[in-house]
Amino acid sequence: MNMPIKEKILSQLIHANGEPISGQKLADQLNISRTMVWKHLKSIEEDGYVIEAIKKKGYVLQSIPDIVSPERISSYLDTKSIGRNIFYYPVCESTQTIATEKASDHAAHGTVVITEQQTAGRGRLERPWDSSANKGIWMSVIIRPEISPQYAAQFTLVSAVAITRAIEELTDCSPAIKWPNDLLINGKKVTGILTELQADMDRVQAIIIGIGVNVNQELEAFDESIQSIATSLKMETGQEVNRAELVAKILYYLEKYADIYVENGFEPIKLLWESYNCTIGKRIRANMLRETLEGVAMGITNDGVLELKLDNGQIRGIYSADIHL
Template sequence: ASTRMKLINLLENNRAEYISGQELSNQLDISRTAVWKHMKQLELDGYQIEAAPRKGYRIISNPDKVSQNTLQWGLETKWMGKHLHHYDQVNSTQDIGHELAKEGAPHGTVIVADEQLKGKGRKARSWHSKKGEGIWMSIILRPDLAPVQAPQITLLAATVLAQVLAVEGDVEPQIKWPNDLLIDHKKVSGILTEMQAEQDHIQYIVIGIGMNVNQDGSKFPDDIRYKASSLKESTGHAWDITKLIQKILKKFEHTYEVFLKEGFKPIKLTWEHYGYRIDETVTISTMKKKWKATLVGIEADGALQIRNEDGSHEKLYSAEIEWGEGGYH
């Protein structure tokens, strides 16, 4: 760990008492002037530190703002987020992900922004990403997979978010095929997967995660208010964005490792557990026809499996589904 992280750890573990500059200097093996300089840096990151003459230093409060340091302190991962870039404001963390990946950023690099001016959804749609109200994050992955397997990573990401929401938020999230996270039929989170690939090999994937955390429902723009929600809306209180990001990264790393070891099967089962309207009958339409069918589950290639009224099974790669409830589409 960096000196910075060790310092924060020492201060955190001694919150009740002061630690002298001399003691810190001994433990960290740096000069007292260097200790003092680190303290100034921590203050810039939003830590409130009390420096009492002859007693030493003590953390009074942790920053509520998100920064590289606050994200990495207490991050319990082995490789994910070890390279982490935080920005106050960007157009889109996806664009930065692509730039960094092209420059050779390693597997597990994470990009987080407080605000996006041009947050992207799928198919050139936009993603509303206001300052400090949600998680706007991209992760660079370099999986040893064929391009046709890329959808598995999106489905994997959806299971990660569903599980973090269920465990941390004590809410009942559902995954709407292919990649929306709903709570009470409203969209709380979305995933955007972009990749650079050769014919038979993925060079890198940039997986974008947007999650509404602390918005009040009334603050969403008119056109999405009826179908968007936030974690705060569904739990009644605000959430610590830094901690949530850390939970997501830890769960993501773990799930990714399970995926490497055991393949797609466990992901499929978790996905189907949280799947929206699985085992229910919905109306589906394509260019040619419109019919009723029951949603059965997902396939390893990302397709939705349905059962028609005559009992036949079918795989859908793209189709309009009338999801019902709130007119969601």
């Protein structure tokens, strides 16, 4: 990946795992002068990193600020296109709103908008999304797959599988997916996904995937109204999670599963989704705009529609609903 020099230096310091790296070695590897190395190190320190200079040995990274800056995310990133272009805001109203504007403005495939805090975070069905400062992942990813709009909803399930896989890899938790795309741990919501579409009649222009992950919050960080239904990765494991590393891992799996989806269709994603889901086979209540239905969730169709078997034996397809298990 073609990273800017400052990010390359930061990446080397992070991956040195406490071993000193000499200024000369950095200068030689990056083909720049030692003065330039020193200037980049100063700039890295200004971002909140603590770097110790050890005489005759080199530089050691002593501490990392807990932020989701592009430099930090890029130091963990292993993708071809997703996350190559990151817009970072210490505070904003909603990354989804900004990403929607950027997508209309021709932002490239894979562009990410991320913030430390949202003042007007948006959830599904026009609900507010609780996005406290510096504790969660609040980001929106612009994807431009070459598919027709009728298949766009399947991307919601691609995202749910990617985030589940990333959380599973970096923590001791294995979330379960509640249809279509809520990630639950011990029955409480740890992640929400809001997928929005920009399309012509026959072609997707952009899918904007809004991802909210509760990472390092304690219970009090949540609004009282959701304290009984929300959780964070830290509350479940007792351990702080490196948010920038988790962002990079989510982007990695998003790219991987989006590629699989575009090359091989929905079937492999559907199988993964089914292996993580906690809805199928259960008796559920589906609250929709105009009616509420109860029955047993039988499975999802190839379009990602939930099939509900009502008590009278009738099978109904659910396209959008709030599901209660």
